[in-house]
Structures are given as structure tokens and as C-alpha cells.
Amino acid sequence: MTSSPPIVWSIAGLDTAGGAGLSADQRAADALGVHLCPVAAALTAQHSQGVAAVWPVPPDPLQAQLQALAEDMPPSVIKTGLLGSVAAVRLVAQCVDHFRASTPPGQDPHRQLALVVDPVLGASAGGAAFADDDVRQAYRQWLLPRATVLTPNRAEARLLLQQAGGHGGPRDTLPALAAALRTLGARSVVITGGDAPDEVPSPHGQAWCLDWLDTPQAQGWLCAPRLDAPHHHGSGCTFASGVAGAWALGHADADAIVLAHMLTRQALAQGHAAGRGAGPVQARAGFAAGPARGGAPLPWLGLGTDLPWQLSLGTPSASDNPAPPGTPRTPPLFAPFTPPTDGLYGILPDHALLQSALAAGLRCVQLRHKHPASLQALQAQLDASLADAAQAGAQLFVNDHWRAALTLPPRMATEAGFRLGVHLGQEDLQALSPDDRARLLAERDRIMLGLSSHSLWELARAAGCGASLIACGPVQATTTKDMPWQPQGEDNLRWWLAHSPAPVVAIGGLLTPADVRRFAACQPAAVCVVRGLGLNAAAMQAAVPALRSAVKLGRSEIGTTQVHDPDLPHPVL
Known part of the structure; x- marks a missing residue:
């Protein structure tokens, strides 16, 4: 008899185009093998080229959804997407407090219930507004102090901090942005770079996607070769749901982010056209099975605020090319190791x-x-x-x-x-x-x-x-070393x-x-x-x-x- 998969609630918007929101969250959850409970916090009228209208779900029906699930299917992780109203933000915060109130003394309340916040403050395709100043203030007051992992892109990070700048600006300002968001209460922050312009002085001409990772376990630039993917609708939702799903499976913040990075990369590679605009990404099982089996490559993590040495000093990456398990896909930066014949x-x-x-x-x-x-x-x-x-x-x-x-x-x-x-x-x-x-x-x-x-x-x-x-x-x-692993x-x-x-x-x-x-x-x-x-x-x-x-x-x-x-x-x- 197989054990039941962990339960993740996604409190997010319904995308009529089937690309982002609860649709993308469901695909990501299925890829990770967790059970998703989709809670509609907002209804939208949209297609692949933009959002025509957004209607936040009123407090009473939203609360009824949460209460029904709480009676029978309590979550290990709650993930938020488009909330659309101050009332929805406050209901999420109250729900988190309810579950964390049963945390045993001396235990981590985040392990009792994790909260992954994807601050959906606007649509990449443009159109109707998703959040006004009051909603952004509600995020700062109610969600950031409770967040286990916060997953903004660069523009969203700046909006949460009441700054201008959009997706641009110098790369070296991101560590300070993440630190400021953690000061507001988020335990871990990853500022995603898929929407940002290329800015890596790579010695081999490859464009790279850079996420800034700031968690209790690790900090640094999480990097992978940028995909020329025309169909990217739902990538942010996929990433946040990937973090939530990996966390529900027991992975620590930094490891959950690495897996979510791989999930999103593979979903981008498998996106397809649907409508005249950018089509949806397609998260699927097997995304972390390894390049030789069709999975995504492992990203590189830098040391401190430096880019990974292999990126700034190394040779061209071949990490997207399948290779037999255990064989090098990138020449080492340091002198090569010769495995001993006797093993x-x-x-x-x-x-x-x-x-x-x-x-x-x-x-x-x-x-x-x-x-x-x-x-x-x-x-x-x-x-x-x-x-x-x-x-x-x-x-x-x-x-x-x-x-x-x-x-x-x-x-x-x-x-x-x-x-x-x-x-x-x-x-x-x-x-x-x-x-x-x-x-x-x-x-x-x-x-x-x-x-x-x-x-x-x-x-x-x-x-x-x-x-x-x-x-x-x-x-x-x-017993040679005292380690937590x-x-x-x-x-x-x-x-x-x-x-x-x-x-x-x-x-x-x-x-x-x-x-x-x-x-x-x-x-x-x-x-x-x-x-x-x-x-x-x-x-x-x-x-x-x-x-x-x-x-x-x-x-x-x-x-x-x-x-x-x-x-x-x-x-x-």
C-alpha cells in the first residue's frame, strides 16, 4: 500500500487561458507527485495576449473554501498566487496562524505549515491591474512576516519594497533587495531572473538566467543557460509551486529552490503554443531525472556574491547535452581528477x-x-x-x-x-x-x-x-563527524x-x-x-x-x- 502524497493548497487565480495560476500550479504539483488543492482567490478573463479583467473572490466564498479543506485535508504547505484583495491576503494570514498554532513547543512553525508566497502583482502579458497600493501594503503587513519562501521577480521585489525600477537595474543590487525582504519577515527569498535582461559577462557568449538565492542554508547566484523559449506563460507560478511541492516532500528551503529551478527550466523547454501570444509552460514528471534521461541540468550556485567560477572563468557549457550518468559534461576549471583503477x-x-x-x-x-x-x-x-x-x-x-x-x-x-x-x-x-x-x-x-x-x-x-x-x-x-545530514x-x-x-x-x-x-x-x-x-x-x-x-x-x-x-x-x- 502506497502512502498518501503530501497536501499543498494553492490559493491563487483562475486563468481562463489555462496557462498560469491554478492551471500551472496543478501541472507543477503533478510533476512532483504532491496532491494539490486549488482554491480560487480570483477569477480572470484573459487569453494568451493579456488580461481583460480580474474579479477577486469575495471573502465569504473564499473562507468557505478554506474551511471545507481544513476540516478534511489540512496542508503541509500553502502556496499563494494572485490574491487580488486585501481581504484575501488577511484570510490567508489567518489560515496560516490557525495551523501554526498547533506547533509543538520547541518545533519549527514553518515545518508545521510552510507558506510559499508568489507575489503576483501584475501580468507579464499586460492588461488589467492585479494589485493596488493597498494590496501591496497588505502583503508587507500580513504575508511577508509569515512567509517561508518568497519568490518575486525583480520588478515584484522592488514593488514590495516601494521602489521603482522594474526588471532592470544593476545585478549587484539584488542581494540588498533580498536582505531587505527578509528583514520584513520572509525566512527565505529567491529573486528570479527569467524576466530580466541578459547581463552576464560570460567568456563564452552564452546568455544566462540568474536567480538570487537568500536562505538560512545558502546564499548566492543560482545560474543556468538561458532558454530561448517563446512559450513562457505560467513560469512564475510553476516556480513557486515547485518550491511548495519540494518543500512538502521534506526538502529544505535552498534544496526546494534548486528543484523548482530545474522544474521550471524543463517546463519552459516543453511549452507549447495556445493562442496568438506566449503559450503555457508544461511541467512534467521526470524533470529532475538527469540530462541523459531527458531531465533538466543541475544549475550552478555561486560563492558569496560572485558568479560561479565556472561561469566567469570556465569553458563553454555543454550541460544541456545528454551524457551518460557520471560522466563530465563540462571540463573542470581545476586540474582533472583521474579515478583510481581500484576504485x-x-x-x-x-x-x-x-x-x-x-x-x-x-x-x-x-x-x-x-x-x-x-x-x-x-x-x-x-x-x-x-x-x-x-x-x-x-x-x-x-x-x-x-x-x-x-x-x-x-x-x-x-x-x-x-x-x-x-x-x-x-x-x-x-x-x-x-x-x-x-x-x-x-x-x-x-x-x-x-x-x-x-x-x-x-x-x-x-x-x-x-x-x-x-x-x-x-x-x-x-560517527566520524557530528553532522545534521x-x-x-x-x-x-x-x-x-x-x-x-x-x-x-x-x-x-x-x-x-x-x-x-x-x-x-x-x-x-x-x-x-x-x-x-x-x-x-x-x-x-x-x-x-x-x-x-x-x-x-x-x-x-x-x-x-x-x-x-x-x-x-x-x-x-
């Missing part, structure tokens, strides 16, 4: 165990030396590890202490097979100073960059940085492989040969083993052959089971 990536806490791992035959290793006694001791460990890895012709990644690792003597770089890499967690990546970023990027031709990722937005940021490899984890529960499992690991532009390694909780075999069957570039290698040289000599055999057995199982790559990842936070 093992050993992570060691000090030089002595790293030396033992090399002696046991590992040729892809990482030095994760967290607590050096002193800077002198750290440098001594690094120098010895670099020398041993160079002599063995291994790939060596240095975790955390990358500045000291860049003191590599030039002669070591000529050793046959030896490659130097830096591995950073996302917290370390975000903590880089401007000088650190400049230094790291200046070395990109000679060093590999490995980045950890635990969520969709971290995967998008790692891709945007042009990483040589991306670690997906924890694939199993681990849910295990990725085989399903999310396969989703990472289908979307990552760089080789993916699996990490976290891989203690036994059985663990290694299980995840090697997903065909990552390598599996990372920490404690499973043993705590001394003798244990390592015994462990490595068994682990190597487990990788070989796992890799041989491709195509022997009926496991399919997932269309959607499961929530991780």
Missing part, C-alpha cells in the same frame, strides 16, 4: 598511516590532519606525505591545510603519476578570504580541487566552482552521479567490504574509506585487498539488478 580513495589522519596506505597499494589518498601540535609539525607531516606520494606516483589530496600544501617543490610535480589536490568542506570553501580565492584560482591548472557536498545546493555550488571531483556523503550514517543511500548517490559535471566519490560510513561493495555497485568514481582501512600498518595490509575485491564485485553488478536511477532525490536535512 579506492583512502582518507588518513596522519603521515604514518598515509605511508602505510601507500605501502598497501593505494594510489588515491587524502591527508586529513585535523589537529597538528604546531605549524612546524604540520609542515613536517605535509612535506613527508608529499614526498612519499610523489615517490609512489599517487594522487594526494590535502584536507584543510591547503595553503601549506601549495609549497610543493616544483620537482615533485614532475614525478610520474603524482598529482596534488586540495579538498575542502563547504564551510571551508565559504570561509575563504578574497586573497585565498585568488590564490586557489591562480593554481587551478596544476592542482585538483575536491569539494564535499551533502545537499542539492552544495552539489550546485561544487559544480559552479568547477571542482575536479565532488564527494557525495554521508552515504551511510557515520540524513544518509544519502544508493538512491541519492545515483542522483548525484546523474547530475554532477565532475567525477563523484562516495563517502561516509563505509566500514566493511560489504558496505564498499554496496555503494561501488552505484558506479561512483571511487569509494572513500576512513576507519575501514584499519588503525595500523598490519591492519591496512589485511584490509586493502578485501576492500579492493569488494569494489570489483560491486562494479561488476551493473545491469544485473532492476534498480533505476531516481527521478527525485530524497531530502537530506
Whole structure:
């Protein structure tokens, strides 16, 4: 027996052309597999070329709709679209307060009931007005303080802040706009850029769509190549409903926004003509199945207020071209990673165990030396590890202490097979100073960059940085680190492989040969083993052959089971 899908209410307008409003919301909900309850807040007379008239639904029939649903089908998310009146805005706010009043003590009221606000203040095709000054003030007073995610385009963001400017204006003003909207109460804000003019100084001539993301989990430019899509009616509704649906499935704000971005992009690609104007977008299931299976590409997320390094410094994107899962679709910005032939990536806490791992035959290793006694001791460990890895012709990644690792003597770089890499967690990546970023990027031709990722937005940021490899984890529960993340499992690991532009390694909780075999069957570039290698040289000599055999057995199982790559990842936070 299958479980019931989560319930989302959409309180929005009825588009007689079937493109935007409740029609688009329904298609987006179906694509995500959530149950949508359409609540009519406004009736419109419109077609593909504009809106002739708008009639807000009076308070009594609107309240009756909400009350009937509340008695039998309470929502996990309420999404708003065209509301059309101050009375409708206040009714929505009262409804949100009603459901959030039952939040258990100490729990997040947004998780009790999320509110996704698409501030529909005008029609892109033009025509009758959707909102006057009183309605906009009601949004500021009643909805923004309760909003879980606010999804305005640039013109709507400025109207909510009582500013002029429309869709134009400098791109670098958007972070301040989003911050101001969060100050008014919205927990997360994404200012969409599909309606904005192209303004990216891309080195390869591609036009890009830029959304500014500001959430408790992540901030930055969410970017994808712009589609030349003549049929775009309902794209804003689709995006907001995508956020609502992904949130209802359990995804955190930033991950829900990434999925909504992919949903909308695919819906734009599948739009069709209906009437003489712009036709409707068509959201459909499978939008996140990966480019090789006809899905949308993963967007790139920038670091801070910078555009993604891969966009500003990289090579032309081929991310729209299907490729087999797990194969790079964009050349990395940093030196390329060569997956080890035995599929093992050993992570060691000090030089002595790293030396033992090399002696046991590992040729892809990482030095994760967290607590050096002193800077002198750290440098001594690094120098010895670099020398041993160079002599063995291994790939060596240095975790955390990358500045000291860049003191590599030039002669070591000529050793046959030896490659130097830096591995950073996302917290370390975000903590880089401007000088650190400049230094790291200046070395990109000679060093590999490995980045950890635990969520969709971290995967998008790692891709945007042009990483040589991306670690997906924890694939199993681990006690090595105290982390808030849910295990990725085989399903999310396969989703990472289908979307990552760089080789993916699996990490976290891989203690036994059985663990290694299980995840090697997903065909990552390598599996990372920490404690499973043993705590001394003798244990390592015994462990490595068994682990190597487990990788070989796992890799041989491709195509022997009926496991399919997932269309959607499961929530991780």
C-alpha cells in the first residue's frame, strides 16, 4: 500500500487561458507527485495576449473554501498566487496562524505549515491591474512576516519594497533587495531572473538566467543557460509551486529552490503554443531525472556574491547535452581528477598511516590532519606525505591545510603519476578570504580541487566552482563527524552521479567490504574509506585487498539488478 502524497493548497487565480495560476500550479504539483488543492482567490478573463479583467473572490466564498479543506485535508504547505484583495491576503494570514498554532513547543512553525508566497502583482502579458497600493501594503503587513519562501521577480521585489525600477537595474543590487525582504519577515527569498535582461559577462557568449538565492542554508547566484523559449506563460507560478511541492516532500528551503529551478527550466523547454501570444509552460514528471534521461541540468550556485567560477572563468557549457550518468559534461576549471583503477580513495589522519596506505597499494589518498601540535609539525607531516606520494606516483589530496600544501617543490610535480589536490568542506570553501580565492584560482591548472557536498545546493555550488571531483556523503550514517545530514543511500548517490559535471566519490560510513561493495555497485568514481582501512600498518595490509575485491564485485553488478536511477532525490536535512 502506497502512502498518501503530501497536501499543498494553492490559493491563487483562475486563468481562463489555462496557462498560469491554478492551471500551472496543478501541472507543477503533478510533476512532483504532491496532491494539490486549488482554491480560487480570483477569477480572470484573459487569453494568451493579456488580461481583460480580474474579479477577486469575495471573502465569504473564499473562507468557505478554506474551511471545507481544513476540516478534511489540512496542508503541509500553502502556496499563494494572485490574491487580488486585501481581504484575501488577511484570510490567508489567518489560515496560516490557525495551523501554526498547533506547533509543538520547541518545533519549527514553518515545518508545521510552510507558506510559499508568489507575489503576483501584475501580468507579464499586460492588461488589467492585479494589485493596488493597498494590496501591496497588505502583503508587507500580513504575508511577508509569515512567509517561508518568497519568490518575486525583480520588478515584484522592488514593488514590495516601494521602489521603482522594474526588471532592470544593476545585478549587484539584488542581494540588498533580498536582505531587505527578509528583514520584513520572509525566512527565505529567491529573486528570479527569467524576466530580466541578459547581463552576464560570460567568456563564452552564452546568455544566462540568474536567480538570487537568500536562505538560512545558502546564499548566492543560482545560474543556468538561458532558454530561448517563446512559450513562457505560467513560469512564475510553476516556480513557486515547485518550491511548495519540494518543500512538502521534506526538502529544505535552498534544496526546494534548486528543484523548482530545474522544474521550471524543463517546463519552459516543453511549452507549447495556445493562442496568438506566449503559450503555457508544461511541467512534467521526470524533470529532475538527469540530462541523459531527458531531465533538466543541475544549475550552478555561486560563492558569496560572485558568479560561479565556472561561469566567469570556465569553458563553454555543454550541460544541456545528454551524457551518460557520471560522466563530465563540462571540463573542470581545476586540474582533472583521474579515478583510481581500484576504485579506492583512502582518507588518513596522519603521515604514518598515509605511508602505510601507500605501502598497501593505494594510489588515491587524502591527508586529513585535523589537529597538528604546531605549524612546524604540520609542515613536517605535509612535506613527508608529499614526498612519499610523489615517490609512489599517487594522487594526494590535502584536507584543510591547503595553503601549506601549495609549497610543493616544483620537482615533485614532475614525478610520474603524482598529482596534488586540495579538498575542502563547504564551510571551508565559504570561509575563504578574497586573497585565498585568488590564490586557489591562480593554481587551478596544476592542482585538483575536491569539494564535499551533502545537499542539492552544495552539489550546485561544487559544480559552479568547477571542482575536479565532488564527494557525495554521508552515504551511510557515520560517527566520524557530528553532522545534521540524513544518509544519502544508493538512491541519492545515483542522483548525484546523474547530475554532477565532475567525477563523484562516495563517502561516509563505509566500514566493511560489504558496505564498499554496496555503494561501488552505484558506479561512483571511487569509494572513500576512513576507519575501514584499519588503525595500523598490519591492519591496512589485511584490509586493502578485501576492500579492493569488494569494489570489483560491486562494479561488476551493473545491469544485473532492476534498480533505476531516481527521478527525485530524497531530502537530506
